Amino acid sequence: MADRPIDERLTASQDERVVDALSRVSNFMSEVTDIRRLLTLIMEETERVMNSDASACMLYDGATDEMYFEVTTGEKADEVKSIRLKRGQGFGGICLAEERTLIVNNVQQDQRHDSRADAKSQFVTRNLVATPMRHRGEMIGVLEVLNKKGRRDYDDGDAQILRILADQAAIAIVNARLVEHNIQRERLAAIGVAVSGVAHHLKNLIATMKPSLPLLRQAAEKQNVRLMETILPILERGASRMEQSVQEMLAYSKEREPELERTDLNRLVREILEESRPRADQAMVDLREEFDSSIGEPYLDKHRLHDAILNIVSNAIEAQMGSGKESYVAARTRIGRQGGVFVIEIEDNGPGIDEVTLSKIFQPFFSTKGSKGTGLGLAVAQKVAEENGGSLTAQSVVGRGTTFTFRLPIIESLPERKAATEED
Numbered sequence: 001m002a003d004r005p006i007d008e009r010l011t012a013s014q015d016e017r018v019v020d021a022l023s024r025v026s027n028f029m030s031e032v033t034d035i036r037r038l039l040t041l042i043m044e045e046t047e048r049v050m051n052s053d054a055s056a057c058m059l060y061d062g063a064t065d066e067m068y069f070e071v072t073t074g075e076k077a078d079e080v081k082s083i084r085l086k087r088g089q090g091f092g093g094i095c096l097a098e099e100r101t102l103i104v105n106n107v108q109q110d111q112r113h114d115s116r117a118d119a120k121s122q123f124v125t126r127n128l129v130a131t132p133m134r135h136r137g138e139m140i141g142v143l144e145v146l147n148k149k150g151r152r153d154y155d156d157g158d159a160q161i162l163r164i165l166a167d168q169a170a171i172a173i174v175n176a177r178l179v180e181h182n183i184q185r186e187r188l189a190a191i192g193v194a195v196s197g198v199a200h201h202l203k204n205l206i207a208t209m210k211p212s213l214p215l216l217r218q219a220a221e222k223q224n225v226r227l228m229e230t231i232l233p234i235l236e237r238g239a240s241r242m243e244q245s246v247q248e249m250l251a252y253s254k255e256r257e258p259e260l261e262r263t264d265l266n267r268l269v270r271e272i273l274e275e276s277r278p279r280a281d282q283a284m285v286d287l288r289e290e291f292d293s294s295i296g297e298p299y300l301d302k303h304r305l306h307d308a309i310l311n312i313v314s315n316a317i318e319a320q321m322g323s324g325k326e327s328y329v330a331a332r333t334r335i336g337r338q339g340g341v342f343v344i345e346i347e348d349n350g351p352g353i354d355e356v357t358l359s360k361i362f363q364p365f366f367s368t369k370g371s372k373g374t375g376l377g378l379a380v381a382q383k384v385a386e387e388n389g390g391s392l393t394a395q396s397v398v399g400r401g402t403t404f405t406f407r408l409p410i411i412e413s414l415p416e417r418k419a420a421t422e423e424d
């Protein structure tokens with residue numbers, strides 16, 4: 001029976017069942033991304049439409065030219081996974097070798113039957129249909145249904161239905177592999193960018209510290225305390241820069257729940273300006289505050305927001321270092337025009353940022369400051385804003401200055417503590 005041409009026609013009721021099954025399969029394909037889960041759903045649908053007790057999906061391993069069981073249904077399905085079929089071995093291997101559908105209604109008497117899967121799964125295969133899954137001429141695997149219910153035989157209609165579903169399964173597998181491949185590639189690319197950023201930055205920091213080491217050795221040998229005292233601060237600064245960079249990298253890489261507490265926002269911003277004053281004086285930059293006094297004490301992630309705003313104020317001061325003109329950095333707080341958010345703006349009248357640079361400033365490790373900058377400040381600040389349900393954006397005009405704007409939701413009250421709601 002397996003060797004005569006298969007009648008391609010389906011009866012009207014078979015047609016309906018197949019169309020039904022296909023529409024469900026196409027739903028699964030758009031909703032389920034996990035390939036094993038997706039194959040299981042396709043196989044369950046196949047079993048249902050083909051009135052069968054079990055099914056198996058084998059995949060082709062091009063490296064060894066073998067078939068292996070990827071998903072099987074039934075109670076002891078997992079036991080079967082270690083079995084591999086060579087080209088021509090068992091019905092799976094024959095499908096691979098001959099690239100055609102097999103209908104076998106007397107499996108136990110058939111010489112070609114490889115009984116290992118039955119033995120391992122303690123399943124007795126009475127009859128089966130197996131068909132190759134191909135995509136654009138490439139062998140993907142074999143889909144197999146086993147034991148038609150009611151002790152009936154499989155026929156050409158069954159083979160036809162299985163082929164239609166096998167085409168769908170092949171597409172699902174190819175798509176899932178493509179997605180997996182792309183994710184992998186993106187992940188590798190992201191790691192590559194991050195690692196080269198870290199390496200480059202640390203290399204710069206080490207380069208500033210390294211020349212001091214032989215000098216320090218000489219100073220120690222000559223017991224030259226004065227020289228030692230000049231060199232040590234250089235090394236201390238380098239070490240603390242490295243420590244700060246590593247902390248920023250960790251802050252950037254970790255997902256973190258905001259720790260909200262009632263905070264006097266204007267006071268927080270004023271404290272940041274005070275902390276920045278020595279450097280602002282050095283750079284001859286005037287610090288200005290324009291606070292909306294109605295802003296009160298919103299809930300916010302005080303410590304993280306402090307660091308984020310401090311970095312932006314520091315950037316604004318650094319950008320104007322030695323510019324000679326009447327430089328200022330203005331910190332503004334206000335309620336958003338549409339309500340529901342509060343806004344913190346840090347404006348400077350420094351050199352501004354050109355369009356190409358502006359598109360990169362929030363990228364981790366982007367910095368124009370050489371060894372003095374990690375390039376994580378704005379990336380972390382933006383992450384903090386987003387973790388708090390808000391945003392951080394930048395507008396700039398070359399020659400006129402730059403404004404960074406935080407928009408954060410006004411949170412009136414904290415969500416009830418979890419334990420309390422669960423008790424209710």
Ligand SMILES: Nc1ncnc2c1ncn2[C@@H]1O[C@H](COP(=O)(O)OP(=O)(O)OP(=O)(O)O)[C@@H](O)[C@H]1O
Binds near residue numbers: 311353362375377
């Ligand atoms: N106010 C500003 N005016 C001009 N350029 C700015 C301003 N703020 C940021 N930039 C540019 O954006 C880049 C990225 O800033 P970011 O704070 O992320 O890193 P950084 O200051 O270089 O290093 P660090 O990680 O130590 O903060 C800066 O190197 C600088 O080129």
Ligand SMILES: [Mg+2]
Binds near residue numbers: 312
């Ligand atoms: Mg910075």
